[in-house]
Amino acid sequence: MEPVDSATAGVRQTDANASQKPTRRPVAVDAADPRFPWQERPAGETGVVWRHRGNPVIGRNPMPEVQGIYNSAVVPFGDGYAGVFRTEKHTRFPLLHAGWSEDGLDWQIEPQPIRFTNRTPDPSEYAYDPRVVRIEDCYYLTWCGGHNGPTISMARTTDFRSFEQMDNAFLPFNRNGVLFPRKIGGKYFMLSRPSDNGHTPFGDIYVSQSPDLVHWGKHELVMRKGGDTVGQWWQRTKIGAGPIPIETPEGWLMIYHGVIDTCNGFVYSMGAAILDLEQPWRVLYRTNQHLLTPEAGYETTGHVPNVVFPCAALHDAPTGRLAIYYGAADTCTCLSYAYVNDLIDFTKNHSAVF
Template sequence: MRRRFGRDVVERWYKNPIITLENVPFPCNTVFNAGATKFGDEYILLMRVEDLAGRSVLALARSDDGYHFSVDPVPAMEPSKEEPYRSYERRGIEDPRITYLEGTYYIMYTAYSRYGARLALAKTSDFKNFERIGLISQPENKDGCLFPRKINGRYVRLDRPFGGGTGNMWVSYSDDLLHWGDSEVVMTTRAGFWDSDRIGACAPPIETEHGWLEIYHGVKNTAAGPLYRMGAVLLDLENPAKVLCRSAVPILTPREYYERVGDVGNVVFSCGAILEDEGRLRIYYGAADTCICLGFANVEDLIDRCRLGPNGDEPE
């Protein structure tokens, strides 16, 4: 039996976008790229908000239903005024991913300065008070996210060091969340495909019986500029450097006006997803670096997309 998917596996919410700058109670230019989690019965988004000067801060939005959000009156985290963070966050803090691990909510984000981009880690237990833990990579490195459990007794993260003009996905290991190493390439860009120029993690990996499901972004440079789309990959549960299968076609492509037009056009980019009952996944994503949107997908459909050929057909 042959099976086909439509253009996008991810189904957009019909009232997108769910958050724009009009919903932010302090002056800003844009709001996008939000980490996402459940905190009790509350849906939490930790959003990247670009202020009027062009620097990014992190702001909290809260919701009872996951659709309608209220944004806190002041940013949750701003570039630090204390060393050693001050020197490396002067140009902003960006793209947070939230992982619940061992009773704590960890936030891996990008610290940006004249020295480049590097990964940093913070934590919270109440989404009121946030504590920085450390600067945990050298520049240039972005798109970091923690796995939600230890693997073989060690903490694990995905990241995207940018060297030699390429951006590929790597996995790194740590015994204490501060010192990272034993890094391995997970997967690389694919010439001629939708993810031919650079790739990176989106939301933290989701554990399934088939493997770690990771939603990732891929970029293809076009005559009109970069085109950001989202795909999926399945990684081995005990060796996350091993790719089991990877989507040949995207799960989400910029098609709607709010995804095509904005500060950075033709972008869909997620930092957070929430798994709900019956394998339904809420995917919160930034659109055109200008607003936040919501999409839905079934985990099994995403895994099937990983296994299918380039035309959406089952491989022969």
Template structure:
């Protein structure tokens, strides 16, 4: 059987969360991180207020489709002098990576100097502790690997890519989550469906074939930017080496709620969960306005990412 080019199937009741589901006044909800915690599905939502500034709110579910959103925001921009200048305009686009009993949350701190990658953590989804502002500006789309490699924490991020610039996915290492270095370009945009910039979407998953992660590619068109999704495989022992990727997109905006919104023509996964039956479930922001969920067999995504040798340019 031929593996389909677009393997993801949308949930029949998409979008699963809109601004109407948030129990307080807001503009939109989108780009939610995801994990399993104590037999529940957890979404960490980016909620944008009417002032245009974003914060993070928790939602819980028994089935992964119908969520109960908490009455109040969980993480607001910090008033700590170390963080306040860099979170003054909001905190955005979280991702969750579990390492042992700790859930690390990477997010974008946005302030007057531009966006920075930041890291926080929790063990109970009650208390939240900021760890570090991990990058300088302009940088976002940070995702952590779920285990250390050669004693190092490893992170994918996306410096640049603003103001019409091209943007590449980079990889960096840290001994302590605070001091990051040994950075190098991992994947860059190319002519075609991702001709403008790339960014990591979901944290890497360890598979027998390599570290699998989803990334978003942006194409500039005559009517604006178009955000779609690809997948890539990295070497398990040396994640700086790309061993396969999808030369075409495997998920893109098709439905009205993905085509129309505050930022049209966007699907932007930030959350994923691998189910016991091998289904990869992704939670994605649609048109920067709502959240959808889609599913595909994990093995099919791995197969698609394994088809092409690592020829994607890094310069």
């Protein structure tokens, strides 16, 4: 099937009544990493994505004076995992803390926030909603930062103990900066959502290119918010890229959040899209319904009710298992699971590109 450019006005929609039961599952189970955080789909669960039974994996008070830890980033590191976590103390001022885990479930969070070796700390600079990706031999951190922001701030590290801050990627205002895990055509690529200083009224996803992670340009529209014309509302207010895109033979699997503005406030849900491998601004498939929406108590009740905000994913390639970390109700950190092949099948069979 030929790719569809989401910047066009055309809409392609597949059969929303197709079976939701997963159709494919990896067979290399004997190659499973025992450290990988995972629970099999519960009996009777028909969703393509299912929740960790012990959610939240990091509660709202993981260390003294912290009253929320959420919308955080996790990557494989050494013999386990490392992460960068958004925390809020009693000031409600968001800062980033590094953390480590052997199994992706039990986390040791550094009590002091991340400080950058090349900058003097500025108490007025906030930092929230990080993403982390390994590109070659370096780990790159992106987040919404208050250094001339809000916009996409960047840093790099090799050990998650020493961080060097880089130049901001874009002018204010911008959010949800997500780097691709490798160069495409010799260029670095980053997803983002141009924004404003509040709940933006124009929340569409773009992708930008850079030769050096400093100079960014050739900004291309990836996909718009909306859904009214194709009979869906869950992503009508705004959308934003979530975890680092996952490379598959079908294309880049991009998990994202979609937001609806209801009479009782915003509701954040999880969706997925498949982007062309060589032209990631071309959307091949896009879920015409959410994959996970606030239903559990820890998602519907918290500092900001009704939020499922995915921003990290671990992929166990030999088995196809996927562990998706998400912030719940802007309060705690949760985990959900899927099989990559099942998620791709679902996205292709329940797709509307607009």
